[in-house]
Amino acid sequence: MELEALFVIGMFLTFGVLLMTGYPVAWVLGGTAVIWTLIGVVAVEDFGANLWFDYPSSMGLVPERIWGIVESETLVALPMFIFMGIMLDQSGVAEKLMKSMVKLFGNVRGGFAVTVIVIGVLLAATTGIIGASVVLLGMLSLPVMMENKYDKGFAVGTACATGTLGILIPPSIMLVLMADRLAVPEASVGDLFMGAFLPGLLLGAMYVAYAMLRPLFQPKVAPVPEGIEKITWSVVWDVAKAVLPTAALILGVLGSIFAGVATPTEASGVGAMGALLLALISGRLNLQVMNSSLQQTTRTAAFIFAIFLGATAFSVVLRGLGGDQVIEEALLGLPFGPYGVILTILFGVFILGFFLDWVEITLIILPLVAPVVQHLGFDLVWFTILFAMCLQTSFLTPPVGFALFYIKGVAPPEIKVTDIYRGVIPFILIQLVALAIVFLVPEIATWLPSVAYD
Numbered sequence: 001m002e003l004e005a006l007f008v009i010g011m012f013l014t015f016g017v018l019l020m021t022g023y024p025v026a027w028v029l030g031g032t033a034v035i036w037t038l039i040g041v042v043a044v045e046d047f048g049a050n051l052w053f054d055y056p057s058s059m060g061l062v063p064e065r066i067w068g069i070v071e072s073e074t075l076v077a078l079p080m081f082i083f084m085g086i087m088l089d090q091s092g093v094a095e096k097l098m099k100s101m102v103k104l105f106g107n108v109r110g111g112f113a114v115t116v117i118v119i120g121v122l123l124a125a126t127t128g129i130i131g132a133s134v135v136l137l138g139m140l141s142l143p144v145m146m147e148n149k150y151d152k153g154f155a156v157g158t159a160c161a162t163g164t165l166g167i168l169i170p171p172s173i174m175l176v177l178m179a180d181r182l183a184v185p186e187a188s189v190g191d192l193f194m195g196a197f198l199p200g201l202l203l204g205a206m207y208v209a210y211a212m213l214r215p216l217f218q219p220k221v222a223p224v225p226e227g228i229e230k231i232t233w234s235v236v237w238d239v240a241k242a243v244l245p246t247a248a249l250i251l252g253v254l255g256s257i258f259a260g261v262a263t264p265t266e267a268s269g270v271g272a273m274g275a276l277l278l279a280l281i282s283g284r285l286n287l288q289v290m291n292s293s294l295q296q297t298t299r300t301a302a303f304i305f306a307i308f309l310g311a312t313a314f315s316v317v318l319r320g321l322g323g324d325q326v327i328e329e330a331l332l333g334l335p336f337g338p339y340g341v342i343l344t345i346l347f348g349v350f351i352l353g354f355f356l357d358w359v360e361i362t363l364i365i366l367p368l369v370a371p372v373v374q375h376l377g378f379d380l381v382w383f384t385i386l387f388a389m390c391l392q393t394s395f396l397t398p399p400v401g402f403a404l405f406y407i408k409g410v411a412p413p414e415i416k417v418t419d420i421y422r423g424v425i426p427f428i429l430i431q432l433v434a435l436a437i438v439f440l441v442p443e444i445a446t447w448l449p450s451v452a453y454d
Contacts, residue, residue, distance in 0.1 A: 004322035007043075011036045011318055025360055029310030033059065033317040040321055059320075065312045069305070073265055074180045074189055079301040080268035081171050084253075085129035086293045086300075087275035089136055092282045093246055094119060098140045100242040110222040112148060113158045113211035116141045120162030121204040122243070124169035125250045126271070129300070130395060134163030134406040142411055151221040152415050157423025158211060160407040161431075164395040165207075167358070168388055169200030171253055171271065173304070174358060176264070178384055181367045187380040189264040190257050192388075194448040195381040197254075199389060202444065203434045210430060245281070249274045258452060304359060311363035324368055331372045338376045342383065345369050346390045346435070353394025357402070361391060382438075385445040389435045396424045396431075 014035060018028045037059040069075065088094075101115045108114065116137055123133050137159045145155035167174050170193035179189040215222035253271040256262035262270065279285040318324070331341050352361050366387060373383045395403040404420055411420070438444050 002326075005326050007036070007040065007321045008318065008323045008326045010039075011314075011321065011323070015314070019356075024306070025357065026306035026310035029307065029314040029360070029364075033062075033310075033313035036317050036321065040317070059313065059317060061316050062313050065316060066309055069308055069312065072180060074176065077171075077176050077189065077265045077268035078173055078304065079297055080265075080272045081173050081176070082129060082300050083293060083297040084126065084171075084268070084271040084275040085132055085166070086296050087272070087279055088123075088126050088249070089129075089132045090284050090289045090293060091275065091279040092284050093242075093278060094123060094136050094140060096242040097122065097246070098144075100238040102144070104236070104239050107225070108212075109219065109224050110211045110215040112141065112145050112150065112225070113154065113222060114208055116158050117162050117204060117207045117211055120165050121169065121201070122246045122250070124165035124200065124204075125171075125254065126246060126275075129173075130164055130167055130403060131406050133166050134160060134403045135410050137163050138407045138410040142415070146412055146414070148225040149223050151218075152419040153423035154214070154221045155423070156407055156411055156415050156420050157425075157427055158207075160403050160420065160424055161396060161427030162207060163406070164392055164403050165200060165204060167392050167395065168196055168203065170194075170196050170257075171264070171268065172196065172388075174362060174388060174391065175384075177304075177308075177359070177362050178366060178388065181363060182370055182380065182384065184380065187384055190452075191381050191449045192384055193254065193257055193264065194452050195385045195445045196388060197448055198444050199385055199434065199438050202437065203389075203431065206430050206434055207427070210426060214426075245278050249278065258448075260452070307357075307359045308363060311360065315364060315367060318364075318368075324371065327368050328372050328375070331369065332375070338378070341372065341376060342378065342386070342439075345373075346386060346439075349387060349390045350393060353391060353400075354397045355400055356394070357400065358391045358394050361394070379442060379446050381449055382442045382445045386435060386439060389431065389438065393428055393431050396428050 011032060015028060015032045018032060019025065021028075023031075097119045098115065101118060102112065104115075119140075120133065120137055123136070138156075141159050142155055145158075146152070166172065172193070175192040175196060176189055179187060179192050211222075249271065252274050253267045256267045256270060257264055276285065279289065331344070334341055334344060336344060349361060349365065352365065366384075370380065370383070374380060395401055398404060398421065401424075404417075404424065408415075408417065408420060
């Protein structure tokens with residue numbers, strides 16, 4: 001094995017070991033970069049290692065790269081979309097949707113689960129904050145479903161998995177980060193937003209199908225509730241009034257991007273202002289809410305940008321050690337053919353999702369494998385959407401499935417951790433089936449970007 005390959009493997013092993021110490025991920029990434037910079041410099045200068053590595057072309061580039069991150073116009077959308085999601089959570093829109101849609105779907109077997117999924121899709125199209133979505137859906141739906149004797153696993157799995165749709169359905173902060181890391185015109189933020197739109201709706205539709213079909217075969221999972229009023233035009237009108245503000249916000253953000261009227265960064269400002277107006281109209285906007293929303297936005301954005309800086313240092317040193325070449329040669333040397341290489345990458349991402357957060361995987365792994373995908377001649381939007389769908393499972397897979405922790409924090413006491421794990425397994429399988437469908441039918445991800453600007 002060549003020296004470059006040994007150093008690359010050693011760097012990843014160092015990161016894995018330090019990650020288990022409990023230190024913040026951003027520090028671990030930056031610390032690993034410093035350690036292997038020292039090792040690389042000493043190996044070359046003191047031991048004459050046959051390695052093209054020096055400080056100026058590796059760690060010395062970090063300040064310049066950090067400046068590029070800070071001045072990136074694309075990343076301005078990140079805190080704006082985060083603020084939009086948090087402020088929308090404060091506006092009370094979701095509560096109104098739940099109360100009205102329960103009347104519409106409540107008298108159907110599994111209707112409460114369908115209600116949660118429909119609301120989750122609408123929330124996903126207005127925010128990419130998974131924690132807020134999972135917590136909000138859990139707080140709103142779990143007491144109602146428990147009261148109506150829904151199976152614990154079915155109820156908590158529905159709320160937990162539906163809350164993760166926001167990471168895929170645009171506007172998604174994950175897709176913003178991916179576009180910035182790829183930094184190529186053919187995979188811009190707008191292209192990724194359009195590419196993820198249909199796969200996101202497909203996944204939502206598959207969730208709805210599961211929520212309706214399973215109770216048909218297992219009636220005890222979701223009994224028909226009693227005392228639900230019949231559907232009338234008044235109920236339909238209440239639903240329309242509840243959906244209208246959210247639909248207007250979706251149209252303002254995604255519509256302006258898809259129509260080519262605004263860039264994603266400009267649309268993020270429209271979304272932030274729209275969420276503020278909804279909170280104002282609902283009477284929820286005050287200084288306390290504003291202060292809380294700004295603090296949460298700052299903390300979330302700072303967390304992501306801190307990992308961004310650490311990952312930048314890690315990536316620069318890894319490339320300096322020949323990491324990109326080692327990984328490219330390893331992937332292209334696989335005996336599986338081009339599609340086999342794609343499947344190998346996705347399988348690796350799925351396994352990494354058990355142990356790492358989506359931010360680290362996006363910032364470190366995606367830039368390393370994207371050149372290989374381009375070299376093989378695949379559509380980069382298609383591959384990136386597959387990558388994003390694969391990462392969505394990381395929110396539900398233990399031990400680092402953050403959605404599992406979020407839902408446990410708001411679940412009623414009678415719901416145990418085993419109920420949560422049992423409940424999310426069917427949704428993980430649904431996500432993998434949806435991933436397979438998009439893999440086999442690339443047009444689901446590529447058609448909308450291809451016709452958007454024609």
